[in-house]
Amino acid sequence: MTSSMEQLYQQVILDHAKHPHGRGLGTSGVGVLSGESHQVNPTCGDEVTLQVDVDDAGVVRDVRWEGQGCSISQASVSVLHDLVVDRSVSDAGELGATFRALMQTKGAGLGDEAAEDALGDANAFTGVGKFSARVKCALLGWVALNDALIKTGAPTGAAVKEDA
Amino acid sequence: MTSTIDAPHTLSARELAAVRADFPLLERTLRDGQALVYLDSGATSQKPDVVLDAEQDFYLQRNAAVHRGAHQLAEEATEAFEDARARVARFVGVDDDEIVWTTNATAAINLVAYAISNATLGRGGEAARRFALAPGDEIVVTEAEHHANLVPWQELAARTGAVLRWVGVDDDGRVRVDQLDEVVTARTRVIAFTHASNVTGAITPVAPFVAKARDVGAITVLDACQSVPHLPVDLHDLGVDFAAFSGHKMFGPTGVGALYGRRELLAAMPPVTTGGSMVEVVTMEQTTYAPPPQRFEAGTQMVSQAVAMGAAATYLSDIGMAAIAEHEQHLARLLLDAVASVPGVRVIGPTDTADRLATVSFVVDGVHAHDVGQVLDDAGVAVRVGHHCAQPLHRRFGVAATARATAAVYTTDEEIEAFREALSGVRAFFGLEAPATGSASDEGAA
Numbered sequence: 150m151t152s153s154m155e156q157l158y159q160q161v162i163l164d165h166a167k168h169p170h171g172r173g174l175g176t177s178g179v180g181v182l183s184g185e186s187h188q189v190n191p192t193c194g195d196e197v198t199l200q201v202d203v204d205d206a207g208v209v210r211d212v213r214w215e216g217q218g219c220s221i222s223q224a225s226v227s228v229l230h231d232l233v234v235d236r237s238v239s240d241a242g243e244l245g246a247t248f249r250a251l252m253q254t255k256g257a258g259l260g261d262e263a264a265e266d267a268l269g270d271a272n273a274f275t276g277v278g279k280f281s282a283r284v285k286c287a288l289l290g291w292v293a294l295n296d297a298l299i300k301t302g303a304p305t306g307a308a309v310k311e312d313a
Numbered sequence: 314m315t316s317t318i319d320a321p322h323t324l325s326a327r328e329l330a331a332v333r334a335d336f337p338l339l340e341r342t343l344r345d346g347q348a349l350v351y352l353d354s355g356a357t358s359q360k361p362d363v364v365l366d367a368e369q370d371f372y373l374q375r376n377a378a379v380h381r382g383a384h385q386l387a388e389e390a391t392e393a394f395e396d397a398r399a400r401v402a403r404f405v406g407v408d409d410d411e412i413v414w415t416t417n418a419t420a421a422i423n424l425v426a427y428a429i430s431n432a433t434l435g436r437g438g439e440a441a442r443r444f445a446l447a448p449g450d451e452i453v454v455t456e457a458e459h460h461a462n463l464v465p466w467q468e469l470a471a472r473t474g475a476v477l478r479w480v481g482v483d484d485d486g487r488v489r490v491d492q493l494d495e496v497v498t499a500r501t502r503v504i505a506f507t508h509a510s511n512v513t514g515a516i517t518p519v520a521p522f523v524a525k526a527r528d529v530g531a532i533t534v535l536d537a538c539q540s541v542p543h544l545p546v547d548l549h550d551l552g553v554d555f556a557a558f559s560g561h562k563m564f565g566p567t568g569v570g571a572l573y574g575r576r577e578l579l580a581a582m583p584p585v586t587t588g589g590s591m592v593e594v595v596t597m598e599q600t601t602y603a604p605p606p607q608r609f610e611a612g613t614q615m616v617s618q619a620v621a622m623g624a625a626a627t628y629l630s631d632i633g634m635a636a637i638a639e640h641e642q643h644l645a646r647l648l649l650d651a652v653a654s655v656p657g658v659r660v661i662g663p664t665d666t667a668d669r670l671a672t673v674s675f676v677v678d679g680v681h682a683h684d685v686g687q688v689l690d691d692a693g694v695a696v697r698v699g700h701h702c703a704q705p706l707h708r709r710f711g712v713a714a715t716a717r718a719t720a721a722v723y724t725t726d727e728e729i730e731a732f733r734e735a736l737s738g739v740r741a742f743f744g745l746e747a748p749a750t751g752s753a754s755d756e757g758a759a
Contacts, residue, residue: 151344151345151691153344153691154687154691155686157687158687158742163743163744167744193682193683193698193699193700193714194699194700194704194707194714195681195683195713195714196713200557212680217681217713218681218683218713219682219683219684220680220681220684220743221679221683221684222683234441280687283683283687286683301472
């Protein structure tokens, strides 16, 4: 196995793919703004449906999702779940933007300690940037989150913008 | 390979080595100096020197606008363009004026669908009435179709009020010919079907489709993209009314394909894309149109690519399509055996070599096709992953995606062994244990 393969399929990714977090759709709580988004990667048929609940204070209360696809796409949604639950909507948007930026570094990483701290487990996807065909797999969940947050109608702040 | 090989006969090891030497790209290495094992010819084939040279030679020696101008270059360019048409026509057993250049096979199928639309709107006069659809008329396809031979017919149905019906496929991926009697009715006006599935590799028996179409007066449209590069195809013998195929899957360049149309049908068909080069007389009020094939070739054509596609047809004919088909039967056997030898992997499509191409799609239990492709790529093995533009067929088998290995005449036994070896490591890489038996199992599936 080559080193770029090991970099691509980090143990964190394989673990999340095997035991995903936040999987399973449901209904949102009372008094919570909800949004749902269904995203498809048309080239390979990867799919994710993601629901997000936001409370009155603009905090992401829950992320639930269902999907099918490769280990990169499924692990990425699982990691996303862990990262954004209990964070503000604007933090979630910023994390998404940072993750998109990471995907554009062709595997080099952002070289920004604060950003790496913020991304936590999502740093495991750094190697995906080397494989341009797989970047869209890693971004599928984040695109769904962005769209679902907009659909909640919650004030999103400037951080949530589609720039990928 | 410079000498003509007499066909049909089995290709010797020396001949196969000579074929392979014609394809410079096959010698390149990948990252980490890995040798390339190209098993994605079903998506696009590699190109032999003679094809690349033909395209370059056109630009270096004969480039000029075709079908206009009285100078020598224009004459030579026109001759090269029309000679290529003749080569392609001969290659598929039809007459020169029955071949229309298109940008690809998708464009060829859309051309027929939009010509039918235009006829339905009354364009093309009395002669074109035979193509017109009425609400409730039926268009028949199969569940095995590539989107290119499905979506244009869905759209045509939506535009005209016609109804789309389809023939299913069985558990081996073979088209359910037995359903033709039920699906094709007196209202059927078009039957569009693939000659060979780009997913299962199954070859469709054409005769019952043509017979049924003749019974009810429907036209037949054959998607011959996958068959033409791998089998001897004689479209006159097959008796279809239209057929589409692309250059790039038969060792030719991208950007060029061909539509075959039976002469009297092309003559009756209204144009689709209009403008220069496809007219007779133009006044400010109206226009009369050129006879086929020019009627369907508006605007500047992809002349150099057409010339190169002609060279590709000659290259294939020189090797001999019967010999190629026989060799690829052997490769199909090897591919099927390779997949069968790896526990936890199952084929989507026929597992016998009868009436099938060396196109083998498969599912690795517990591992998504994308991940399968990535592990194979790491060993230098290039396969296609995804739905291969055939979502309904994948849905039929309850899978979203498959990995697909496709061979061509330049594929070697050693390459298929390299594929088998790489495939055997896939489940282990993702932490899945090999099942106890050779049969498919969901043990350890995530």
